[in-house]
Amino acid sequence: MSEHSRSAVTRRGFLRTGALAAATAPLLARAPFAAAQGRATKVLDFQTGADVARAEQEGEIVYYGHDGEAGIGVLLDSFKKDFPKIKTSYVRLQTGALYAKITAERSAGRFGVDVLQLSDISPAIDFQKKGGWEVHVSPELSAYRAEHQSSPAGHYTWGGVSFAGIAYNRSKVKPAEAPKAWKDILNPAFKDGVTAKLAASGMQHAQWYVLRKLYGNDFWQQFARQRPKGFDARAQLFDRLSKGDDRMCVLAEYAGYTLFAEKGADIEFVAPPDGLPATAFFIGVVNRAPHPEAAKLFVDWALSKRGQAVYQNQKILLYGSLRTDAGPMPTGKRLSDFKLLFPTDWNDYVASHPVFVKEWNAIMGL
Amino acid sequence: MVGGAAAVLVLYPIAYLIQAALSVGDPQARPPEAYGLDNFADLGRYAHIFGNTLLVAGVATVLAVVVGFVMGWILSRTNVPGRAAFEQLMALPYYVTPLMGALAWALIGSAGSGFVNQLWHALGGRGHLIDINTPWGIAWVMALFEGSVAFVMIGAVMKSMDPSLEEASQVLGAGRVRTMLRITLPLVLPGVLGAAVFVFAEMLGSFSAALVLGLPSRFYVVTTAMYQLVSQYPPRFPTAAAMGVSLFAVMFVMVWIYRRIVSAGNYATITGKAFRPRVMDVGGLRWSLLGLCVAYLGVAVVLPVLTIVYASFQRLTTVFPRADNFTLVNYATALSLDAVRSALWNSLLLGFATASLGVVLMGFLSWLIYRSRLPGAGAIEYVLMFPQAVPRLVFAFGMMWAWLVFPIPIYGTLWLLLIAYLTVFLPLGLRTISGVILQIDRSLEESAQMCGASWGHRLRTVTMPLLKPGLVAAWLLLFIASVRELGASILLMGPKAKVITPAIVESWFSTSSELTAAMAVLQTLAVAAALAVLFTVARRAVQHGGE
Numbered sequence: 001m002s003e004h005s006r007s008a009v010t011r012r013g014f015l016r017t018g019a020l021a022a023a024t025a026p027l028l029a030r031a032p033f034a035a036a037q038g039r040a041t042k043v044l045d046f047q048t049g050a051d052v053a054r055a056e057q058e059g060e061i062v063y064y065g066h067d068g069e070a071g072i073g074v075l076l077d078s079f080k081k082d083f084p085k086i087k088t089s090y091v092r093l094q095t096g097a098l099y100a101k102i103t104a105e106r107s108a109g110r111f112g113v114d115v116l117q118l119s120d121i122s123p124a125i126d127f128q129k130k131g132g133w134e135v136h137v138s139p140e141l142s143a144y145r146a147e148h149q150s151s152p153a154g155h156y157t158w159g160g161v162s163f164a165g166i167a168y169n170r171s172k173v174k175p176a177e178a179p180k181a182w183k184d185i186l187n188p189a190f191k192d193g194v195t196a197k198l199a200a201s202g203m204q205h206a207q208w209y210v211l212r213k214l215y216g217n218d219f220w221q222q223f224a225r226q227r228p229k230g231f232d233a234r235a236q237l238f239d240r241l242s243k244g245d246d247r248m249c250v251l252a253e254y255a256g257y258t259l260f261a262e263k264g265a266d267i268e269f270v271a272p273p274d275g276l277p278a279t280a281f282f283i284g285v286v287n288r289a290p291h292p293e294a295a296k297l298f299v300d301w302a303l304s305k306r307g308q309a310v311y312q313n314q315k316i317l318l319y320g321s322l323r324t325d326a327g328p329m330p331t332g333k334r335l336s337d338f339k340l341l342f343p344t345d346w347n348d349y350v351a352s353h354p355v356f357v358k359e360w361n362a363i364m365g366l
Numbered sequence: 367m368v369g370g371a372a373a374v375l376v377l378y379p380i381a382y383l384i385q386a387a388l389s390v391g392d393p394q395a396r397p398p399e400a401y402g403l404d405n406f407a408d409l410g411r412y413a414h415i416f417g418n419t420l421l422v423a424g425v426a427t428v429l430a431v432v433v434g435f436v437m438g439w440i441l442s443r444t445n446v447p448g449r450a451a452f453e454q455l456m457a458l459p460y461y462v463t464p465l466m467g468a469l470a471w472a473l474i475g476s477a478g479s480g481f482v483n484q485l486w487h488a489l490g491g492r493g494h495l496i497d498i499n500t501p502w503g504i505a506w507v508m509a510l511f512e513g514s515v516a517f518v519m520i521g522a523v524m525k526s527m528d529p530s531l532e533e534a535s536q537v538l539g540a541g542r543v544r545t546m547l548r549i550t551l552p553l554v555l556p557g558v559l560g561a562a563v564f565v566f567a568e569m570l571g572s573f574s575a576a577l578v579l580g581l582p583s584r585f586y587v588v589t590t591a592m593y594q595l596v597s598q599y600p601p602r603f604p605t606a607a608a609m610g611v612s613l614f615a616v617m618f619v620m621v622w623i624y625r626r627i628v629s630a631g632n633y634a635t636i637t638g639k640a641f642r643p644r645v646m647d648v649g650g651l652r653w654s655l656l657g658l659c660v661a662y663l664g665v666a667v668v669l670p671v672l673t674i675v676y677a678s679f680q681r682l683t684t685v686f687p688r689a690d691n692f693t694l695v696n697y698a699t700a701l702s703l704d705a706v707r708s709a710l711w712n713s714l715l716l717g718f719a720t721a722s723l724g725v726v727l728m729g730f731l732s733w734l735i736y737r738s739r740l741p742g743a744g745a746i747e748y749v750l751m752f753p754q755a756v757p758r759l760v761f762a763f764g765m766m767w768a769w770l771v772f773p774i775p776i777y778g779t780l781w782l783l784l785i786a787y788l789t790v791f792l793p794l795g796l797r798t799i800s801g802v803i804l805q806i807d808r809s810l811e812e813s814a815q816m817c818g819a820s821w822g823h824r825l826r827t828v829t830m831p832l833l834k835p836g837l838v839a840a841w842l843l844l845f846i847a848s849v850r851e852l853g854a855s856i857l858l859m860g861p862k863a864k865v866i867t868p869a870i871v872e873s874w875f876s877t878s879s880e881l882t883a884a885m886a887v888l889q890t891l892a893v894a895a896a897l898a899v900l901f902t903v904a905r906r907a908v909q910h911g912g913e
Contacts, residue, residue, distance in 0.1 A: 068876025089861035108770035245478035
C-alpha cells in the first residue's frame, strides 16, 4: 500500500455515525438483550439464544445472501463443520434482485427462508418496516456497539465491514500520475480508463454519498467526464485492473485488492487521507422461518468470534469485524488502522438512494 | 387441448408481465397499487438502448444466417471432403455456448489485455489491433455461436430437398453459385426465414455476450439494461417489464412477415415422387469450401476453447506462458463448489427432460399449426412465439410471480425450471420442426389416408419418419439450450434446485476470469460426456432393434 491511513480511524467516524440511532438504540436494545442473555447457552465457544437440540432436529438452514458463490460456500461449510447435523442450502443474488425475490415470495405466502444477508441498509430497513425480520436478540450482541445494530436491536446486525479506496495498475500509470487523494480521480489523464461499480452496489451508494458530502454535489458530475465503466462486482474491477484493461479503479475494495495482490497482480492500493468510504452487510433471522432455531443458531454463530473469524479471515470474504474484541485481518491490519467514512445521517442516506440511482445510472451511460 | 394448454403456459406469466408493465405505483408492490401507461411513455429515455439492441441483433442475424446457409449448403449439397465429420462438428459452436465464447473472445480481443493485442505490442505495434468490446465485436461473437443454430435449422431443410431440381438447373446451363442462389435458396426459404426470425429473436434476448463484452465499453442492450434495472434497489420491474413487453411488437412483425412469406408460396420439396439425396460435385472448389469450414470451426470452437482451457490453468491470464503462473487451483475451487457438484447434474437432467418432452410437445404443436386446418391455429403460433419476444430474464419475473401464487407447490423446485424451459424454448422447437413439416407435401399423408391408414398409423409410418431429421435436430437444440440456459434460471432457481450456467456468470462477477474458465470447461466436458453416452446408448438401441 502506498498510502495508508495515517489517520487512524478512530471510532470517531462511528460515533459521528447515526447520532440519533446511537443515542436511542442502546436504551431500546438493552431490555430485550438482557432477556435474551437469560436464555443464552454456551455452545462450542460462543453464546446462543437458540435451542441447539431443536436446531439440530430441524436439521436445515435456508440462507439467502449477496456474496459470491465461493464466499457463501466457505461460510456455510464452516458452519457445517461446527454443526454437522444441520444441512445448508442457499440462494445467491445481488441485493436488489434478492430482496425482490424474498418480498415476492412472502407476499405470495411462501416462507422458505431462514437467514437473510443484505449488502445495503436501505432494503434492510424496508424489510424491518414490513415486519420481515424475526426479533432475535443474539447474546453475541454484547460485543457490538449499539450503532451497529438495528433499532430496536434484534432485527438485523452489522455483520462486517467492507471499505474502498483507489487502486491503479502500476504498469499503466506513471508514478508522477498516481492518484493520492479522491480529487485525483478527476484527472483528465485517466479519461476512458476508470472503473467503478454500478448502481446496484450498496458500497457504490456509500461512496457516492460520503464523497458528495465532502466535495460537493458537483463532484460526481465532474467525474462523469471521465466516462467511467461500471461493473457489478469487485472481482470484475480487479480482474480488469490486474490485466491492464483499465488504469484506475475508484471503488477499490480492500478485500478485492488483497485477493488480486496475492495472485501477483501489479496493482497498488491508495487510501486517500480524507478517508475510505465504508459500508456493512446486514444479517438477521427471517420472520416465519421454516427452521427458526437453526436460523437463530446460525446468526449467533455468524456474529460470534468464531463466525466473524470466517468472515474476516477468508480472503474471498474479508469483511472487517465490528466486534469490539475483533482481532486483526489476515493482512495484519485492523479496521481501526483505516480512516473509515460512514454516512453520518442514516435517514438522509436512505432518502438519498433514488437520487443516487438516477445520477449514477446516467454517469454509467445507462 | 394441447394447443390451449401450451398457450396457457405462455400467457399465464405474460399476464403478470403486462400487469407489471402497467404498474405505476410502488414498483415493489404486488399486486400493483395503480395502473397507467407511464412506464411505456418513459421508454423514450432508453431509445439509445433500443437502437443498440436492434443494431447488434440485426448485424448478428445477417451474419449468423449467412454462416448457417453457406455451411448448410456446403455440408448438405456439395461433395466437400470430410462432409459427414464436419456436419457433426458444426454442432460444436452451439455446445460451446455464447457465454463461453464471450469469455474467450474477451480474453482474445480486449483492447487492453487481449492476447492478440499483447502479441501486437510485443511485436512493437502501438494502440490496439482489434477491440472486441464494440457493437461489431458483440455481433461477431453472437453470430459465431448462433450460426450453428441457423445451420441446424437450414441444414435440416436442405437435407430433405430433392436434388433433381438443382440438377435440372445445372443441366439447363446455370452455374453452381447461380443454382444455389436461384434454386436452392428459394426452396429452403421457409427454413432460412424460420432461422432468421428465430435467430433475430434470440439475438434480441441475448444476454451473456452483451453482458461480458458490452459493459466494458458502456454499451447496453435491452437485456443488460433490464438486468441492471432489476438488480438495483428498489428493483425497477415496471420499467424492465415495459421494455420487455415493447419487444413483443418487434416479434409480432417478424412472425407476421414469416407467415406471409410461407403462406404465399409452395415450399414442399418432399413429395410422393421418390428421390435419393445426392450431392453436387463442385470440382476444385471443394478445397476452398473445406477451408471455409475449417476457418469457421477454428474461430467458433478451436480458438475459444483453447483460450478458455489455457486461462483455466492460469493464476492471472497472459498470452505469454510462465511456469509460476500455471495452477490447478481453479479446478480445485470449481469442484469444491456446490454450484458445480449438484447444479451440473441438475442441468443435465433438465436438459434431457426438456428435450424429450419438448420434442413430443413441440412436434405435435407444429403439426397442429401447419397441418391440422384447425381454426385459430395461426393465432396459436403467435401466442407460442411470445417467449421469444421477451428476454428470458424478464419472462422469468412473470413466471416467478405467476407460479408463486399457483396452488401447486412447484415454486423453487426443478419442476418449475422444467416448465420454464419448456415454455421459453417453445419457439426454438416449433421453428426447427415446422421448417421440416412445411417441406412435406400433404399429398403423402392424404395418399396414406386414401389407402385406409388411420391417423395414428399415418403419423407413425409416413409423417414421423419424414420428420426424423427435424426431430433429432430439435432434440439436440433443446438439450443444449436447456443446459446452457441463463436468463430464466437466475430467478427461478431454488435453494435446492440449482443449475450450472448462472453459477458460471456469477463466478465471472465475483471471482475471476480464470475460475470462471475452469467452470466453463467443466460444463462443456459434462455436456460432451452426456451426449456421448446418449448417442452410444441410442446407437446400440437402434442396432439391437435392427437385429
